[in-house]
Amino acid sequence: MAADSAQRWASTLDSVVVYAQGAVCRRLARGSVPPDGRVRVTGLPRSLDPGSLRARVLGAPGVRVTEARVEVEPEPLGTGRPEELRGEVERLSDEHAAAQGRRDRQLNRIEEVRALRPVPPVRRREDPHRRTPVDAWLELADFVDERLAGLHRRLVELEEALQNVEHQLAVASDRLARASTDAPSAHVDTTVCAVLTLVGTGDAEVELELEYGAPGAVWVPAYRLTHRQGDGTGRLVLRASVAQRTGEDWTGVRIALATADLRRRTDLPRLRSIRIGRSQPAPAPSGWREPPAGLADLFSGYEAAGPGPASAAALPAVAAGSAPGASAGGPLPPPPPPLPQSYGSPPAPAPAPGGAPPGLLGGGMPALAQPAGPRPGDRPRAGSRSFADAPAPMAPAAPGGAVPAPPPAQVAGPPQPSGAELDYAAVVLCGPDEQSGRRGRLFPGSPYDPVAAEYRRRAETVAVLPLPGQAVRPRESAGSFDHRFDTAARADIPSDGTWHTVTVGEIPVGLRTEYLCVPSVEQAVYATLVLSNDTDQALLAGPVEVTVDDDFLLTAALPTLAPGGVRRVGLGPAEGIGVTHRTNLRESTSGLRGNTTVLDHRVHVELANRLARTVTVEVRERVPVTTDPDVRIEERADWTEPEEGAGPDRYAPGTRVWRLDLPAGDTAALDGGYEIRIPTGKALVGGNRRS
Structure with missing residues (x-):
């Protein structure tokens, strides 16, 4: 059944784990399993990583997920606050352009009036000297002054109006830039959903858990320390400054903060055994089978009908460009780029008698070689014969009749498709307009999505946000160990790319006040707080707001404090x-x-x-x-x-x-x-x- 007819389930964001850069989100969806088992879960962000999608069924042992795939759907854009802000920016842009045009026209009028000058008539040789009409000159000067005064008054009004519109446009543009990226930026929205296939028995409602990774989230730690003089303990509250631009608002979610690198590979290497003895044939790869018989004759009727309009127009140009070179004995045109081998592609033909390459036809026109090489962007799996072990196309004959050396013998056996070729839902069947070595066969489709790439590029901008004062990134302060901190309550963080403060929880620390002085350097005594970490988690470096006896004292820099460690925090000179x-x-x-x-x-x-x-x-x-x-x-x-x-x-x-x-x-x-x-x-x- 097509995915469009799958039952749609709404999902809600439940928890987020923010790493040093990036986040892993967890959504929950609930519903009854349809008879065909096809479910479409909506609400996923546009910037998610499709390869990170995971799905499982909670609380229903008889139901399991057999397939999970990310799909993009277009839908009309509804009205909302971001759309209103965008309309306001467009309206103010039009007003700004109109006000600027009025100001420019006023400046042109001022220049025209300022250019008024009395021009005397041309004097001939036989004409006597004329007296200058001083009254006319003075009247013209008075007219120009009066006119310029009025124009300048109008210019001041227009410039004030232009400045007001510029200010309003700047404010509206800033609001639009700070608005949540959860709303789309086009008139047609592209929503992301997960298409799942459920297998199992059960008529009751089941709960699904979807987990996926998304870029565009960072965090840095911050602290607030409360201490009373004479008391040996204090309250250290861990807070976090979180900024995210993942494309979805985190509303009422449980947030966890981790210092690990989300992009670091964690898969274990596969060690292959090496045996000494008789060689054994490689096992046939799963999912591969021989192509159906008569595949070459599938498009014989299409070829008999003649070339299409585009192909017919291109044939004379190709023939005209190749005939002179062939008749004059010039070099042959280079062969076309090699093509990847599909499932069951036959081996390359043997060399023709007489040493002529099989890839050449009469008249010097090179024929299409059998698929033997990878396309740009294909990444074959190590040890695969799909790309690396396929025979290469024959080169043209050397001048003088020399026969090129035959290619090395290939290892017998079926080709081994790569992981991309075994992704059956992502392969594409090539049509009759493709080359003869590709049409009628399955090849991996292009996974590049320019819209999703733009969303991810926009989400990565939070990585270059200026850090708060005295803040240190988690990867720089955590060292070689990774820690995770879970917030005590749910929080709201909009997707606007700015810093938001989240309270994580209270950390018990040992605290005592000591005074330190080095009189040979400076005759002053400094107050310090000696902190001891009594927990099993490290305290990362970051700013700490110190409050002594309910009075804010200062903001200091807390160094990284390992479990069981003791460090000193300076509070400034003690005047007493x-x-x-x-x-x-x-x-x-x-x-x-x-x-x-x-x-x-x-x-x-x-x-x-x-x-x-x-x-x-x-x-x-x-x-x-x-x-x-x-x-x-x-x-x-x-x-x-x-x-x-x-x-x-x-x-x-x-x-x-x-x-x-x-x-x-x-x-x-x-x-x-x-x-x-x-x-x-x-x-x-x-x-x-x-x-």
Whole structure:
């Protein structure tokens, strides 16, 4: 039964998984299976990938899907908001053109009036000198000034009207550009539907699930962090900025966000066994059979009727172009391009006696060779004899009567059609106007759809959208691992190609406030939040809005946080904690005959807590590091050397740390130092010895 008579089922979009680029959509349809089992599910977007369509039956074990195919149907376009916007843009475009025309005509009038000049009559030699009529000149100047003043007033009005129309046209064009691409952009809509064939028993309603991939969807993570001072926990809400231009609005759907690459191949390679022993004939490919007998005589009556009007007009031109070359002994025209072999194509004919190529007829006109090569765009399967193992067309005879070398012997056996040739619903039967090697046989049709290609090209424009501030794409921050985040509630995302914020859910994190200062670099204390990821999913890099005690503080950049990882987020200077840093250097000599230079560095740090709570402060200093065994560094302080991997930071070599809890309103003094002992022969004279 034809697909047009199939029962039509409406479908609703239920869930979408947005990947790093692209999305996989899931639709649901419900209905009773017709007697013939043919069902047409409507509502699919125009930009979907036809090769990604999957269908299955839910909750009905006795019913299954045996065929699923994508088809495009034209239908008249109804009226709607996008059509109203398009009509408004067309109307304003006409008004803009009319206003611009009126303005241009007014400018032409001004130029005509401005060009008015008094022109004296031509004076002859015998004519006496004439007096200039000053009154006439002044009257003309007054007329021109008065006329130009009126024209310029009218010009100002026309330019204001033109600017207003230009503004309205720009606003309407922007609304149309931002309108959802779910609506078509032509007066005739082309809808996409899935034609399914169901097999099974069951009179009750069944539910179908359709899954397909569509380009034109991207997302980046964002966060909102709420923290109260003195509390060891916080609320980290994961949000996502999603932009999609798939051609369908996502209304009330469940959205999942994944960091995987949708275009990455996931199929496993097929490993063929290699056996040593007797060669065995290759098994016949499934779906291939010998062509029917008498296929060459199928179009004998069509040939006996003579060529058609187009062929009859083309024959004299071909003959006229080839006869002179043949009679003059010139080179023969090149053979036509090789054609692909169809199901059951006979092998190429053997060379004719005397070495003449079988592809040549009398009069030097090349005959059509047997199909032996692929058409442009055909991609045969590896190991297929359909294209690669078919005999090639014979070349023309070489000058001087030399006989060309015969082609190599071909392996016996039936041809092996490729996957495209085994797609029976996509092959096309060539008609009588095709070449003799193609007509009456099945060949794969052209899968290219220019309209669908334009929809996909338009959908891919979301990949170049400017990212929000401090946002990082998921593939750049996820590394070599892939993660998926499911939203807690359904969301609406129109197909307009702009960023929309979706709340994914709350993530429990460990949180504590620490204060950090490096007084040798800057005498200021900075507040930081130390985050620990206690979940089994990574937190991707992105912007985080920090709110402390219900007051928005700043927007910081959250780095990628692996499961169980700890990172630090800076909150800016803490004005309530003061720090003072003083250093003292004494230089002396020691040893026998003073052969060692001693540089004694003393460090004094004072902290003052002017906040109303106890704070934890980490003070960092740096001790010189040397690789010379003759240079010794001796430390005299109660600071400690940080352990790598024990905290959220990475420390430079020679870093020393003081950590202390400073009560509210209290002060603390920290003293430290180190000595550098350098042999006199290796010491530099002068220079900055403090650093």
